[in-house]
Amino acid sequence: MGELVVAIDTSGSCFGTGTMTRFVSELAGVIEQVNPERVRVLYWDTEVSGNQVFENGQFAVANVKPTGGGGTRVDVVFDYLREKRISPQAVVVLTDGEVGSEWGRSDWPTLWAVVGKNRAPYGVTLNIEE
Numbered sequence: 001m002g003e004l005v006v007a008i009d010t011s012g013s014c015f016g017t018g019t020m021t022r023f024v025s026e027l028a029g030v031i032e033q034v035n036p037e038r039v040r041v042l043y044w045d046t047e048v049s050g051n052q053v054f055e056n057g058q059f060a061v062a063n064v065k066p067t068g069g070g071g072t073r074v075d076v077v078f079d080y081l082r083e084k085r086i087s088p089q090a091v092v093v094l095t096d097g098e099v100g101s102e103w104g105r106s107d108w109p110t111l112w113a114v115v116g117k118n119r120a121p122y123g124v125t126l127n128i129e130e
Contacts, residue, residue: 004036005088005108007077009095010068011045019115023094024064026113026128030092031059040086045070048080075104082107093120 008014008023031039031054039059043050043066050067074093081088090109097118110123119125 001034001036001089003038003040003086003088004030004034005040005042005077005081005086005091006030007042007044007074007091007093008066009045009072009074009093010043010049010066011072011096011098012069013072013098014096015045015066015069019096020066022115022128024061024066026094027064028059028061031057036089040088042077042080043067044074044077044080046073047076072099073102073104074099075102078104078106 006027014020027041037056039054041052042048045068050065052065074095077093088108091106092111092113094113097114097116103121106123112120112123112125113128114120114125115128117127
């Protein structure tokens with residue numbers, strides 16, 4: 001796989017909690033199983049507040065630097081990718097699913113890993129436990 005984007009919800013309900021720990025664990029698992037050439041990790045709340053790129057297996061949990069802590073608008077992830085002309089093969093969104101009506105529109109295959117029972121209105125939703 002070429003580039004994979006993993007967008008981590010760093011809104012106030014997730015940032016600095018056990019949910020964030022779970023998200024980082026899921027991120028490590030995705031990288032290990034998929035083994036993409038490049039992983040772009042986006043941290044988002046009401047904006048994309050951080051962007052880290054890990055190439056060719058150079059990922060380490062200790063290097064993950066989440067930023068955020070504000071409200072929640074996942075549509076900013078897809079707007080950011082379009083604005084920056086980033087075209088991944090797929091997008092994985094890690095969230096608690098508390099995004100209101102601001103799900104946005106993805107131009108890429110999208111997997112939603114959602115803590116709890118919420119479901120995304122498009123793409124594939126995988127519900128995970130905290």
